[in-house]
Amino acid sequence: MNDLLLTHPFTDVKKRILELSEQIKDSGMVHIHAPANLSGLLALSMLESAFLDTGMKYRRRFLPSDQHIPRDERRQPQLPKDGLLIFIAPFEDTWKLDELPKTDYIHITPLSVSVRLGSNQSERRGALDVVAQCAALAAQMVPNGQKVRLLRPFASTGLWLREALDTTFDPIHTAVRDHLREEGSFRIVPLPEVPSPAPGMIPGLSERMLSRLQKGWQKMDIDSRSAALSELILPTLTHPSLSTPRLEELVWHRLMIGTSDVDVMSQIFLTENEWPEDSGAAKIHASKLADSFLKTGLLLHS
Template sequence: MRELLREEVFSTVRSTLSTAGEAMATSSDAILLLAPPTLLGALTIAPIEAALLDLGIPYRRRFRTGDPETQPFVHILGLENSSGPVLESNHLGLSIASVVVEGLRGHHGDARKGPLTTVSQAHALAQSIFSESSRLRRMRPWLVSGNWLLSALDTTYDPVYTALRDLLLSEGSIRVVPIPEVDCPDTRNSPWLDTDALEAVSKQWGKMDLEGKERALSNLAKPALTSSTPSSARLEELMWHCILGKEWRTDLATQILRASSFWKGGLNRLAADTVVDSLLRDGQC
């Protein structure tokens, strides 16, 4: 896996997360991992916990709102905060919040900015703690899950999501495929999609030439063009750029949707624990 903190998209948080990671990797005290009981909170806690678990560092997981009462701690802040990571002066406390960063540059050299989420920062921190973590490696495709959950893809192009997705692709952590190549897609992400038509296209996909595949995908996506949702950016990801981890039969968007369903029962802490436990065990949800 490429070292995330060496990537340009992480340049503004590099020093803080690197220093925090070094301190946590040698901690003899149990580290409090505190996050709100949301899907974003669970997806942020999971990679940090994976690194600590594989390195044998003691920790406590807590899903609740409010401030940490003990040190050392990692405190995951909600979406209302966008200050980025903040490390206590004694290096015993780290708060992580999303922050807007430069993702890619346009054809004319203009900066394209987007959110560096708590999830992607947590993956970078976890890699700094223990880069050889096998659990962390299994959940590597989830690096972009925070960006998928946020609204940037619903309004415009998210350059940070694209940069991170391309990074995962280049290092071999994921495959990016059109939806007919996903073994078990969940069309709840795409209620406008004709499931019978998708099944028919999937069966014939291997026999089609490039032009036929492009035409088939365009026909499948056509009903979405008359609706206000999804945005063109999210539609492109749902239809043309499905993310698959190694040996995955369902794509990342489907797994995120499945994970979000755990919150329907109203037991938020249980839902968050379920997601983290699943990611630690299987690298999937």
């Protein structure tokens, strides 16, 4: 694996990640608390993978997700009697690093970071989500751990779950995605090269036309493929529920892992749709799914 901390999105937070890594290593016992939603599960699992690889003592706990907490209430961390608490808050407001309050626990929350793009190095700001932070933290603790490497392809999925791509191009997501591709965590393919993409991800897309395109894709040249894809997605362009940046990702940048027939974003989509609404059921579901995820490196199996 290549070092995520050397990428532009992590420039502002590199020092913090290194310090947190040492703080965790120095603790005898770690408690990980995260909400029982998909972002919480992904972030928690990244850290748990490192603890399993190193043999560190830990306990995990899934908390009620934000949708089960009244809007006027703020989730308060419950400090354990022994050990270090890591409190993961995926959908808390984005903090500037220098404004993050001092706490008796490790607070993993979205952080505002800057990246510089293009030949003129223009600055763009965005939010570095908790899943990417936890993936970088896990890799820092055990760079080539078996479990850490197994979950690595999902390091950019927290950014996908955030709303940034619903409005504009997200430089943070693109930078992390490209880094993971270059290190070989996954390969990027266009939609017709995904054997079993989840239906319903692109409103207005003809599944029948996609199926026909998949069958003839390998025999087509580049120009024919481009024309066919343009025809396929034309009816989706006016659909208000899907932004152009997200549509481009779903059409041109599907993330494939190993021999799995289901791309990463399809796994995310299907897992979210199957998530229980009941608070108690969601916590049980999250725990069982985390166990499976840590064993297989997949949220679902093709």
